[in-house]
Amino acid sequence: ILEYLKRSNAKKPESIYIGDTLYDEQCAHSAGIDFALAVWGTHNREEIKADYFLEAPLEILELFRSR
Helix, strand or coil, rough: CHHHHHCCCHHHCCEEEEECCCCHHHHHHHHEEEEEEEEEHCCCHHCCCCCCCECCCHHHHHHHHHC
């Protein structure tokens, strides 16, 4: 993630990592970026700390529009 941010000139405060596992959450937060949990693909929602919870794929667009 850090290498991608560097190469793309993306800013951490403007970046969001979307995933559905605890490993995705750890990766995002270790990189210092927000994490959005794709709830439709996870089995352990209660164990994952996310900045955003996405119930359906369409909510990805709504999240980006709101930022």
